[in-house]
Amino acid sequence: MAAPDNLRQRSGRLLSWHWATPEAQAVLATRDVGAILRYYRRVYAESQSATGERLGYDKTYVSALELGKRRLADVGSLRHIAEQLSLPPHVLGVTDLADTDHRAMCQFGHSTIRLAEIARQTGHAAEAVAELWPLVARLEARARDGYIEREVLRLLAEARLGLGTALGNVLPEERLATAAHWTAKSLEVTKAFDDPTLTATALRMHGNELRKLGLAGAAVQRLAQAASVAPNIADRAAVLPLLARAAGVLGNQALFDRAVREVHQLMDTVDHTSLVNPVALHEIHLRGLISTGRAREAIRLAEGPVPSPTITVAPQWRVIELITTGRVRLLAGDRHGATQLLETAVQQARAQRLPHQLQRVLRAGGEALPQVTSAASLALEELRTEMAA
Incomplete structure (x- = not known):
């Protein structure tokens, strides 16, 4: 029996996850069309007739392929099967420019994620976001089409996580839901591993x-x-x-x-x-x-x-420390010391483009330090203007 319509509507994602399991990877590694068809039908609880209709083949032909009585060698047929089953063509031995480009992207994807994390840790979170957006966009598009392998799925999880974490540095509080959205999407994918x-x-x-x-x-x-x-x-x-x-x-x-x-x-x-x-x-x-x-x-x-310090402290940690210490100094009644610390925090948060930390300064200074809160408000609006542009 063919899968119901609502399952078909989610077929891209469903197939992505099933093709990424260790069992599926073992099947795909064989490049055996018959074994792949059998696995596909088991996942979908689909009959040979339904699969044959999907592929444009007769039921007996599907049966012959699964039993190894018939072999497919021509590139056109193999590409057709890969497309209908939402598989990257290279798992059936078919390569083309688009697939080669995709495999190259995967090879350099992990390097992109590592470099983005280094950028974030060294106070360049905006640059990390700029590096990760294109990678995530391409992986998301690939996943939506259903063409995804285990390696790609893990890369997608790590890229989503890196993007969400970097966004958590550069977004103001009212937009932090976007950062949490991406880290949540990463967590969703880790269930496959x-x-x-x-x-x-x-x-x-x-x-x-x-x-x-x-x-x-x-x-x-x-x-x-x-x-x-x-x-x-x-x-x-x-x-x-x-x-x-x-x-x-x-x-x-x-x-x-x-x-x-x-x-x-x-x-x-x-x-x-x-x-x-x-x-x-x-x-x-x-x-x-x-x-x-x-x-x-x-x-x-x-x-x-x-x-x-026992290691080189990331620049954003210096800002975080200044704000917290400034808040403590204010609680202790040291307005002058608190002002110095928080004004330095404003300057550094502005330079590093850390709107969330500027919002922490606003709360720390409050009405007690109007000069500090005014400077923090101005810097925050400048960052918001930059982001809007």
């Missing part, structure tokens, strides 16, 4: 975008899940600082303290990263203490020794 590291990474980055979007409860849920599925200490350590942040925003003091304590315990056993390092954790600790109603403890922590 039995890869705990990929799953933990997608959950971690999506959870962080949810926090920035103001959905602290959902963020904690995603981040706690990321910590639970993390396959090793390094992956778990990467989640804990973000879990602490989200728990602080949620006002969950016990979870915040537990996450901070654990990541500090792991500091000596894992390589330091942009999140797992003394400087980043100091800022996260300060912000969380304020969020959980412990301003005095935050002030005491800020007045103590500042941790020495």
Whole structure:
């Protein structure tokens, strides 16, 4: 029996996922038309008659192909079958310029993602977005047409995740839903893979975008899940600082303290990263203490020794630290010190095109520091104008 119409309407996506399974990859690797037809019919619970009608062949011909009694060698027929089954032609031994171009894109796709992440970490998130948009657009178009392989599906997951994370740096708060949208789409694709590291990474980055979007409860849920599925200490350590942040925003003091304590315990056993390092954790600790109603403890922590950096800190982290420390100084009654810190934060956030951080300055300065809030408002409007253009 042929699949129902509503299933046919989703055939591109359905086929994309089925063709990307390990079982399908083993079938495709054989380049055996008969084996591929049998797999296709099993996925769709489709009869030989229905498949023959789709291909324009008689049922007996389909049966002969599946049994290996007939062979197809001409390029036209092979390309026709690939098109009807939403397969890239090269899996049946057919190559053309479009397919060659697509395979080249896949080869360089992972390099594009790595370079974009380096750009984001070094304060050039806008450039990272510019690098990733074309790659994501091409992969999305390929997926919509149903022509996707396991390698391409993983590349799509990583590209969506990288794009969403980079957008989370360059978009103002009122548009952060776009960043969360892309990280969510990445998480959707990771379900096709039995890869705990990929799953933990997608959950971690999506959870962080949810926090920035103001959905602290959902963020904690995603981040706690990321910590639970993390396959090793390094992956778990990467989640804990973000879990602490989200728990602080949620006002969950016990979870915040537990996450901070654990990541500090792991500091000596894992390589330091942009999140797992003394400087980043100091800022996260300060912000969380304020969020959980412990301003005095935050002030005491800020007045103590500042941790020495163990790695080169990403420029955006310097901005984040300035804002948090400025907020603590204001709570301590040091208006002059707070003004200096927040004005520097405005300058650096403007230079790095970080609208979300400018919005944090606006909240930190409030009515107490009108000069700071005025400068932050002006810089934010300039960035919005640039983005609109």
